[in-house]
Amino acid sequence: MQISLVESASLLAQREFRDSYGGLLAHSSSLTSQVTQHIEEWKRDTEAALTSECPFAGHAHKLNHWRRESALGDISKTSFQGAVKDYLALCKACQHPADPPFWQKQVADSFAQDAELPSADKAVSCQLLATEWQKVLDKARNGWELTRIEQLRVQLMERLESMLKLLQQLQPLLEALGLDPGRLVDLSSGQLSAQDLAQFQKWASYLANDKGLHALCDLLGKIRQIELSEKIERVKVNHVLDLCLPDINSREEIVGIRLGRDLEHVLPSEKALLADDETALLFDLKFVESRLMSFDMAGIQTQHQHVEREEERQVNEEEKRGPMILCVDTSSSMSGAPETIAKAMTLFLATKAREEQRPCYLINFSTGIKTLELSGEWGLASIIDFLKMSFHGGTDAAPALGHALKTMDAETYQKADLLMISDFIMADLPPATLANIEQQRGKGNRFYSLVVGSAYMVQRLKSLFDHEWVYNSTTSTIHELIGFQQKIDNQFEAPPL
Template sequence: MPVTEGINLALMLTESGIIENAVNELMTRPQLMMAAESSPGIKSSMKHQVQKWRGYVQHRIAKVDVADRFNQELTLYQTVRQWSSDEFMENAEQVVRELESTSGFYFKARKLLDHDQKKHNPMFHSYFCHQWYEHLEGALKDAQKSELEHHKEELLKDLYQRIETMQHMEKVDEAGDEKRAGRLWDMAKAKLTRTDVERMKSIAKFLQKNSDLQQIADRLGRMANEVDDPNQARVESEELKMVEEKSDSVTDDIVGVHPSDDLARLLPNEAMFLAYPELEVVFYKHLVDKRLMNYRMQGASRKLRKVKAYKTQSKQVEQDKGPFIVCIDASGSMSGYPEQCAKALAYGLMQIALADERDCYVMLFSTQHITYELTKQDGLSEVLNFLSYSFHGGTDLAPVLDQSIELMGSEQYKNADLIVLSDFIAPSQTPEMQAKIATLKAQKNRFHAVCLSRYGNPALMDMFDTCWSHHPSALGRLLSRRAS
């Protein structure tokens, strides 16, 4: 058997259709069908997940343990296959002894070798190799099927886990639109406990109760579409427009004389030829030759024509929306009601990010900072870790701003929104920091501040594009909004 035969043997199962049958069997399971039909977004994400699994499994089982479990036996088979009948008979016992520790074919090989009539047949070598090949084919298929079943069970376990998590999330709030439901499915690998569900339900209810916070989140979500960028906003369009053109057929003005045959514009002295019978033939000759002197008339005619022009659509042009970077002050002064407000607003921004296909990062800062990526794969685990974090420590805004500025300098963070939620009881930032922020503002990134205290430093908040003040009072009202 040539070397490539071992590879072809390994590929047999992947080309036999058994993987397609496994995919079809998965997608027709009642529980999965019900979940897929519940939302177009979930159906699309589930289909993408299964197709990705299909590609992985096809690659995986094509190489299933060939290098370890079958390589030694395949090498021995290839060597024996190339022997002559005499060489095989001389070394047959040694081959069978090697098979004893490496292959399940040993018992069949021992039985074949002990059969005297077959052993002395000149075709015995070919027959022995053929039986050996059939054993290899069957053993590899069994190994691949076992590997396929293992991966299928893992996928089913994951799919059922996501369905369970989505059912828990329905108890927290509404699934929302198609895109949001689909991305939530991608994040739903995390297993939720009753405590996790209650924690998210509590935050969702808090956000719903404090509608002012939801309004801030909604306003922040819309700002990415309101970038006034003339370079992106000018678009070429074609429209009908009335234009004026010079025309000799329009009798607005007399601009001179010229030879022609237009009797309506004939100069009076040209008609004198008709007064004398002997000169009349001259008049007709000039008429035929278009040599009669005529007034030259000119004017402007108006016509509708298609004209190409550039129109400015400053705030209506769709922009690629960058991520939300939510920097939350986790100092001790933020514990209690401000902490609830910060977590609820971050949760609301995560919901908007899911619907708008944006990323959402949360950076908790005090004397150190911790980053959570709420919209990544397994993002619900990040959400739960963030919601369970207790605020303590002091306020140090500079390090988290440095990290955020470094992130926002890349192309991935173009048109991003950085939101700082704090009591802003802190000193103003250095001129160098303010200069860096000004540079990023010029690149269409936006900086927002949500102050959760009456005593925030106005000079510190002046470097942000927009500032909201939500005082952690019993009324929880949005008192002011100031644009810097």
Template sequence: MVDLQTLSLLLSINETQMVQDLVSTVMSSPQVSQFMHEHPLFFKNVQEHVQQWSQSIPAQLKNIPVPDDLQQEYILYLDAQGLSAEQFTQQSADLLVQLQHSDFHTDAQNLLLTLSQANAHNRKQLFIQKWREHLVSQVLSLEIIFAEQERERMLQQLELRMQVAGELDETLAPQHPGKLWDLTATHLLQGNSSLFRHYASFLTHNPELKKIADALGRAATQDSSAEEQINRVETAEWQTVQHEQVPDDLVGIHQSNELNRLISSETVLLTEPELETVFYKQLAERRLLNYQFMGQSRSLETVMSEQRTFGETQDTKGPFIVCIDTSGSMSGYPEDCAKGFCFALLQIALSENRACVIMLFSTDVVTYELTGPEGLQEALNFLGCSFKGGTDLEPCMQQVMHYMQQARFSNADAVVLSDFIAQRLSVETEQQAQQIKRNGNRFNAVSLSRHGKPALMKIFDNVWKFDTSLSGRVLRKVR
């Protein structure tokens, strides 16, 4: 069976002009023109998308079969073309009979009648020429039908993608559309895109989270071999002090003079008049046996801290791999902070054309590819889920390191969001992480609690603290 592209080539029909006209028609359509006016940063994305589509048109023509009657007529045309002038004159009557179902039949009759007095050679040449023009017209008609269908299909596709891009432009790509256009292939979002607006607003009210995300985004270009700059800055921090006056835990027995913590056996001295003076002597000398308590007290103090900065290099920025604690202690405001931070990373990933993968560690590791083909839907699924998991960081770190060993995740920035109230990582995992660091990857952490275990965070290259407690929130408002 002959396809439309083959027949076009046999008849020497130039498809290039048709494709160019098709591209011009799509790009100048009212829908596209209005979108370009409102969102000029997407012009290059739309143009490249339409160009890629136009390059696929010739291949699509191969899949369009030519109607049987047109195929038979073309074969008859080739046979007639191969006849000599005398043979053509002799067989012209039979030729008309075979063309009786063709649209060219009437024109063929009139043409042979008009050329009856012409010499045989000219009669054949003119007839074949007019017949070819008819066949070309038939093929062009089929191509026009195909082109019209393709134009409508492309405009419908563009309208859906432009609608998604227009809705999410300000929330997901406020600076540069980057990779956002690629994600708009997910036309029907099975969720509420208002989640994107919610977390965009959340970041506006919590700018410190956005600053941490921006700092993480620059981590790939921080060169530790560059000149180090140390700045001393004054910050307000909560200080934890071990204090005996806070009766949290009983830690032992010691000598003191506190009657309210007196061991009951010491009161025996008061039962005998001659021993009573011994009791008061030991009381004055602070040598009575007392229960010893120990607890923590917290106070807000101004401290001087050092901030180290390094020069930036031009290294390629790698993907983000975010590992999130979904334990019960992370529900509520910490959960919103974790999702808001991931939303900020998604904005950076889209603007800088970087991959972004979210992992939730619980009994199982749940993964969301936010910049994959279904990235927008994956992002909605993640932002809409609830944190009701566990605190086992070990399997999630193993999954993160498995990703980092893949070529597409070279120079990656892994970041763990947790309150870090969990068990320590195994020695094997820490050693494996150190090995992966030597390959150019980085491990970072964002601690969402002031009670995080320092021993658990020593594995990370950078640790940012964001206190999600009520006092931490109030302190940020005061600042």
């Protein structure tokens, strides 16, 4: 009974979610999966709660005890009176109408001293009590279960709807940015508030409305495109061979001549011996010795034989996008438009990394550093904490790069893409840091930069990063400094002697 009631309630919840948030769920398979998972967990928790919280468990135990006692046949008056008392207590607890005089009369008639009630009639009275007891118990328990299931279902709806309503309001912005709402939040955390929603709307709107910044997001989102490499590998392949084998148990075709005594298969030349009395004796002798020439009949059956062979095959090996490390300058020189751009870019890249299931690590730096691990079970609330930060202090990139280089040694962040977002108004980097960068670059790590100001030092940075983009917030234009400089250097490179 419990499973059917819980299953019905879960189907009702699913239908209500589809009716209210069908558009949102249709555009996000991950969000639909989260909702389905929460409903399945709710079903298991509800079934457990119905078992552990049932207020009628004691009454059910007393009823089972009475059934076992009455099945033995030897019922005392005290036992019958106790069972009736327990039954009437159940009726009172669930406010079910009872008839105490009727049951008192049953006890009196069953154990009257001047009347000998047959044992069969006494058993009928006991069975009647057990049947009525079971009816009242089932009705009370079912009513309580329906009420409790509805309470738990309402709690589930309220918990999930609080998040789904926020995501429904964000859906137009998320679609404009190409972001999956299911990758942004964990429905089980329930940490988002109206203030968090306002923060996210602010930055998401800025990203969606600034075409230049949106183009920059698309550009940076394509860092280290998936590369395909071909390789030859030996694989074991199963082949099925059809073998035609003779079947001695069937008589389908003539396959030869044999000696025997099967008269139905004897050759006509042997049967001709019966035409003469003298040669008939020879036929009888051959028959006794099983030396009559006969047709050899057999059938053909097909058997499938599996053969495993090694073959060389050319396969395409896909190299997935690596981890992402974001170093964001939060110094006072980044206040204003650079701060807005940095926060918007961080929001976009962090959510993209989560959507692509790429490990992501955020390092904020000014004179010191603050880190935020964005991999695993982080949600939208984590990145919103960064969006609420105020930028202040001086700029020292060395600690941030040093921490990032150490992070690249971890197994999770090998072959990572590091992006530094800053106005690059900073001092020179220590030679040891520059040497470590070259060492990590040799291990497959890549270094990129996004300049969001105009007072940067190109000559120093062009040897530090693999690519460097400059974003002009006034004109919403993008320039690639490092790539352009390399083309100029190659064009005017001195010819070989």
